[in-house]
Amino acid sequence: MPDLLSVKNLKIEATSYPPGEPPKVVTLVEGVSFDLEKGKVLGLIGESGAGKSTIGLSALAYGRGGVRITGGEVLLDGKDILKLDKTGIRMIRGARVCYVAQSAAAAFNPAHKLGDQVIEASLRHGIMTREEAKTRALYLFRVLGLPNPESFGERYPHQVSGGQLQRAMTAMALCPNPELIVFDEPTTALDVTTQIDVLAAIKHAIEETRTAALYITHDLAVVAQVSDDIMVLRHGKTVEYGTTKQVIEAPKEDYTRALVSVRQTKRAEAEDQSGALLKIEHVHAAYGNGFKVLHDVSMHLPKGQTLAIVGESGSGKSTLARVITGLLPPTEGRITFEGKELPQALKSRTQEELRRIQMIYQMADTAMNPRQTVRDIIGRPLSFYFGMRGARKTERIKELLDQIEMGARFQDRYPAELSGGQKQRVAIARALAAKPELILCDEPTSALDPLVAEGILNLLLKLQEETAVSYVFITHDIAIVRAIADSVAVMHRGRLVRFGPKSKVLSPPFDDYTDLLLKSVPEMEIGWLERVLATRRMESAGN
Amino acid sequence: MTSGPMAGPVPTDETAREIDARSTDLSGVPANPTAAVAMGDIGGTFWRRFVFRRPLAALILKRLGLSVGLLFAVSLMISGGIEALPGDFATTYLGQSATPQAVENIRRDLGLDRPWSERYLSWLGGAVTGDFGTSWASKQSVSEQIGKRLGNSLFLAFFAALVSVPLAVGLGMVAVQFRNRMPDKIINVISLAAISLPEFFVGYLLIMVFAVEWGVATFPATVYDGMAFTDRLSAIALPVATLVLVVLAHMMRMTRAAILNVMSSAYVETAELKGLSTFRIIARHAAPNAVAPVINVVALNLAYLVVGVVVVEVVFVYPGMGQYMVDAVTVRDMPVVQACGLIFAAFYIFLNMAADILAILANPRLRHPR
């Protein structure tokens, strides 16, 4: 019996149009082969640009915007779907193979009810009658744990939450009873506490319906929970392909090993956490329209140490950074820096006060002026704060570039000519140039691929040792907190839930939210999801 | 807009950006914060509850209110602006023969000796009841003249719209269907050229070809009371053709951009990956979302017709509002200029408002609030 899906020696190309140059043909994927049995799940994992989504869509014989499958075979039940005509392909899409997109919010049509969209493919392909399809949708809504499954289909996409939409999208894919579903980063856009529920729902639904799946993600820990086999991809080529157990527990390739062992850096916390470089006392803040975002937040940070602020989107962690910088003056409370109260608004702070607090952003792309060279970007704080110019300035720029492990040859590059990790390094150099006492890091690694992120974290730790700079590190990633923090603040819906030394905050007894948050973070361990779900069931049974 | 060669021409882009600017206004947040604050002070809780329960009705009411306010401000600006600008009508009116005594007499005759606020209020009061005073030049009632000519202008604009709207939307769809292929490229180049043509050039070109060389159309486009409907139609054939040509290119390019925007969305990709037929994708998934921007495009271009009418009427010596206004401007007949200016602005404001309200109505997020 042939495998359900068998991809052989796949080659995918696209034409790119660089401005001012003739069009170029770029190879996105080359020489990728894999097999998938009925009812099994294959995880495709890799960094952004590894070609994983492109491969996933090839199972539907689809190329997104100018992407063409130029070589190899995609055999569905032994028949090459790349050789089918338009009608033949149409018969497969939405009937035998279905797709779940990363952003369900964009993938649902805003003009129609969810229920109608969920059953549309089943009806159009003549797989079931309207009544049958509705019954199946109701069943799937229940399996996926959607609230009020009876009336859920009557809602419009904008009327339900992101996590619910993602589950509805899964229901839409499962409805026609397909043989294969392609999940394209279905939980990446969600918060961790939401992600675990959606992940559990997807896993449960796959098991219930015995559908095979391609599960695409950049998070190895997530894929370890759902897949039977894993394929690691890099630059459009296969790095390693094996069973989940083999890849997670005994990776063969260096790259895979690095992925598995990422965030193994651990740093012991500082023992003395009594002093305070930065002190935040009873801070309340609200947006211009009166919406309150921070309620009575207090914390402090000793000199030369790292305070990690963790929370999901909407927790107010980034707002707190804006309050510290003065971009959003607090409505109540005060902030002291080295024992002196900081003026609340940015405009009333002196240049010296501004110099001592610098900031690093999540998106290095937008944080640097694309029309300035690296030299201009790093050089400006030097001349602005210290009046440096000429040879002294050039010398200092070189020093800074060495400090961030890049070297003087990058001076004349524009940000667009740097990789993501290099951009973030330049942003760090710009902050360092001001010789600050405190650097606010707003998720500086979350837009980067895991290995690159690891490099940035190590750089930050090295710089802290060299210059005794303090960090306020804002993140949603508990693993990073474990790696670099001395003290930790957990925030939820604008309130401080928990604050103290890392060892205390991250060990029991927990409050409910911290408990949920910590338990929701996927661990690089097979069976983690089942374990967490089992403890949850026990707890709810206990109640 | 990720979609190819939308770029370019004069008002096209400007109006396309207007659409963008508008759609952001529909977020449900009060479009006009000052108004909301003012109302919040008086009947705060009632209004707030109303906004919460019927956000759609509240938005539309707000937009209506904005238009009325805008119209009032425009009347104030037309009247006050004229006052603030240098130049004395009486002196200009008399020209070379202005003796101080004559100027004084004229000023009294025209009522210019009264304070401005008084004149404005009486003018506004009259305008609201449909009385725009008497023309300085002809000493006839302005309202009476406008009554006749407004009908003529609307007749012209109506037929221009009747022809251009379906044609533009159809051509826009053809361009989308053949995107980046020959028919699309040809349509793009031709429309780019058409946008660059001044109205009067198109008009005279048509006259030259159709009326003079071939003799199949009439020029000038004279219409009079009691004229048979078919005669009327043949008289306005060329002016309508000119207006259509002028508006068509703008409307078509904007329609193309609006549809392409929808076609490149993620939900159309979803529909495609569901294996739906092309027809169903367009009819069920693209069309409902494209209707709003296309209606918006149409309404904005109809507003543009208001301006086009002025030049076209002069070219074809057509007895409409536009010609009336241009004649009045050359002899500085202020009551007529003011009245025509206000009416043209009113149409423009009304059509823009219609565009906004239709966009609000077509937005599912507002029609089905949480």
Next chain:
Amino acid sequence: MNVKSIPISAWVGIAGIAIAILCAAFAPFLAPFGEREIVGEIWMPAGGEFLLGTDNLGRDLLSRLIYGARTTILVALAATVLSFALGMVLSFAAAVMGGFVDQLFSRFNDLMMAIPTLIFALVVLAVLPQHLWILILVMAVLDSTRVFRIGRAVALDVAVMEFVEAARLRGEGSIWIIFREILPNTLSPLLAEFGLRFAFSILFLSTLSFLGLGIQPPAADWGGMVKDNKDGIIFGISAALVPGAAIAMLAICVNLVVDWLMKRTSSLKGGRGDA
């Protein structure tokens, strides 16, 4: 910038604009006859001594066309430059200062834009005395409303970028932020916008002149020449179409260049970084 990457359409546009500017600059040397010189019969056909024929007063059409380029381009360009200066300063001020200033400027701009440009011009020109500088000023002020709107949108787009916030956090002043951080990033779209406004100014000026409210005779300008010769149309004399075609050509050429500039801008956005 790579010269080879400029498409043919843009070359055509650039060539057309260059020819028009040459005519404008060297009008006295290029024109066979004087601007106001009556040299022949009324409405003589094209060919022979008068390449394009003569106009309604017996002046050489080609010569007037060449001199007309001077007036038309100069006035349109002056109005565009002025409207740009005005619109940019006000819009950037609004975008950077925000708050009350932004509200005030924006609401007033909305009000100005609620009246169609041509109608507004008609009302204002009915009152003002007829002077060239007044015409330029009126055109510039009316057009600056469009520039304001786009300038503000573009500046706001850039002003919310994190590198501008970073500059603010550094303590930079408004002047630095506008000229060093925002302006260099808005040049491309604004350059295209300048072209658009210029094309619009040419058409608008011609329309006003055609309606008898623009440049006053006997100075030659293209819109006015159409008006002078329009009565000939009924007799099959195409003298009015020649200046009309000149306006159309120039506007098309400008639009071709703008079209290319806009495509370049949009492809720069996703630019080098992603490739």
